Amino acid sequence: MKKSIVLLLFTTFLSTSVSFSQKAQKISSNKKTALESVDKHSSELIDLSDKIWEAAEIALKENVSAKALADYAEAQGFTVERGVAEMPTAFIASYGSGKPIIGIMGEYDALPGLSQKAVPGKDPLVEGAPGHGCGHNLFGPGSLGAALAIKELIQAGKLKGTVRFYGTPAEEAVGGKIYMARAGLFNDLDACLDWHPDAENKASTQSSQAMIEVTVEFSGQAAHAAFDPWNGRSALDAVEAFVNGLNMLREHIKPSVRIHYIIEKGGEAPNIVPDYARVGLYVRDATRDGMMDVYKRVQEIGEGAALIAGVDQKMTITSGYHEQLPNIAGANVLYKNMQLVGPISYTADEIAFAKGIQRAVKMDEKGLDGTIGGIDPTAEFPTGGSTDVADISWITPEISLVATTAPIGTPWHSWAVVACGGMSIGHKGMVFAAKSLALTMVDLFENESIRKAMRDEFLEKRGDYVYKAILPEGPPPVK
Template sequence: MATDSAVSNYLTSNRKRFESISQYVWEHPETRYEEFESAAFLADELEKEGFSVERGVGGIETAFVASFGTGKPVIGFLGEFDALSGLSQKANLTKQEPIEPGGIGHGCGHNLLGTGSLAAAYAVKAYLSDNNISGTVKFYGCPGEEGGSGKTFMVREGVFDGLDIALTWHPSYSNSIMSLSSLANYQVYFRFKGVASHAANSPHLGRSALDAVELMNVGVNYLREHVVQEARMHYAITNSGGFSPNVVQSEAEVLYLIRAPKVAQVDEIYKRVCKIAQGAALMTETEMTIVFDKACSNYEPNRTLETILNEKLLEAGAVQPTEEEKEFAAGIWQTLSEGEKNNFLAGMKTFGYSGDGSEFGGKYLSDIISDYVPSNEVMAGSTDVSDVSWIVPTAQLTTATSAIGTPLHTWQMVTQGIGSFAHSGMLLSSEAMANTAIHLYHHPEDLQAIKAEHEARRAKEAYTCPIPEGVQPSAVK
């Protein structure tokens, strides 16, 4: 098709430019809501390309929206650019070697995610300009996906109002449509305040906040038997009260992440966890404060939009790796544990892969596109794309950017993040998303069907933003 060729040719001719953008973000890793360099760099690049950019949207310094064109439909691409603490790693190695011990690294491939969505927006802009077609394309700079639910805050503040369609993607080791729903979640701090005392000569005068945290954790562990099977309750002790065992700790804090398939289920579990925390405070005679950090909803797929996105992914075709890329991927595979190797199929299915894995025998990179099989299953993970999907018809895909079996949030993911195969996979996602958008500019009847499906789902269940008013985005401590 002429349209598909135009997009493919545009992305190919500008490949080095997009590779350099991805590399810049990879080389400047920043954690949630502190993506100052990456956000500024991407916003500057969009302005150079002719987009008008509104910065600091939704009251978030590193969030922005770039727009081009006029009129309807308004199609948006969601981009992320935050990284993860503790995952610093040099590029293109088959051994762990951090750039900075304990430093930050792109262990979820958001340098690729943001750049791939940006490239799609550029390609659509070029097509609209070259063909004098009315319509608006937007790029959403979305910070704080990793533990921050940036898009959920942006939804609460109306940043996506007026958008007709949202498209996005995620790096993985599969080529497929991300058709599964996801787990909703709440992230909440429980802070305990007690009374300090000498732990040897006057322990009876102290009231241990750390004891309260430990008792709370024990109570929640007993709760696990009595919640829905798909629920997850994770915690991290973020303040143990200090490093002196001969002091009764007067302050302690634990951070909980509570997940379940529906927000209502999360809320029910959360209220029970709060009661356990109150019980721990009573048992230890400490004071307890609850600080709500963030939340996100479950993802609502749009099958009509997914079908079109899948067609465009098939037309683009999977990346065929070079021998050098295959050899490097084999080296990465050897760094994985036996458990990680055995889990590759489960990880792939999380991203929408629908086969039995037999086509990957003897291979270390995916060179096929999975059949699109809409699923009612829920992936064992969360995403703030979910809240966008409740207010705007949304679809996601994934493309292979790493060796089969590569777990997210690992040094192996970081080291592959600016390799040639990663960038080829990134641009495959750009091509599929851009051509989906262009298709909708030409086929208003399909856009109407997409919206009708979305409205039918919304009619069954109203949306309420899970983040309460007054709660503000927070950076990593």
């Protein structure tokens, strides 16, 4: 009996040793150096993340956040170009020369009204103030950490080419990357990478929804609502006819379509026939063509609503997002590197924090998922949501990662995400992302065949479409 146990233990030890040996052989010298770089700078990256978390600045007002990232990049030896694409909070940090040119993107804008302390219960830092309900305080520093690891390898002569970190503002509104794309800032890239906070670790193979953001304005004639309402032409009547038309349209659209709106302005007082009213509207679909088909119907409904109320109507596109082109070849490379980094482990305190979050939002107390999720090449159909990252995927091959920074089932764009982003759960996900992306970038610099496979897939999926940003004429709406 004892002999069997000893043999079993020895076999287990041998198997484990072989596993570790194989794993060690898979990690090249450059990859080991990249991992060491992220570890070396991890406390600085966490400090950057916390500074951005505390600043919590909304779209195109990320002055503290953008400066902190750009200053850090400059201090580390990057050449930094600030205020690109006519946005003061957009910048590019570059190092190296020649090809290949590999880019990586970082976001840092917050969401309005989500201020929250790093505690597992709703408790605003400042009532009504912004908060990082999408984890973008982690996104920027994590990507910059990966770029820094590559910069150090180029500096040491171990890699050749150019690494670029794109500081991309205003993802939550406006779509900063789209303005940067319109300015041609991604055109010479061989590949680009990004990541996003999530409740799982995965190499993303899923698309996103194309989206068009529209402002609909109606202008009529004011009058006394009791004394002479017949002299008035109500812009609010047009709004009501318009949104009723939208809601009737819902029966006749594909399941992939999403239409959502708010009435931004409906009048000044009940006894005044409103002469001005305004609707903010999003139309989404799985493809840009499908989205534009629905948008044509929306335009017709707007015209009809104006006729019904006897008012004038103006429909203005404020921004538009393409759907993402997933790159399976790139995702496979990323997945292998995620496995090399290994799953995220959590302390008892972190698990308790996560379960406290889940309790507070009335979800099952399942804790955290730090495992490495597998590749699903059939998951290209979007489940919802749009991103300006997608526009870049129509310009160059793009690899996307999601990393665990919040508990299982956490509602996104909520205080719960903010809470986790300001403590170690978020920090661990950020470091995991930085390491996974750094290793993947090593492969992209070293292996031309990987770049070619990604490019071939990209060209096949893009077809003969020539990218054009869906934006209004003129500069970004910086105020």
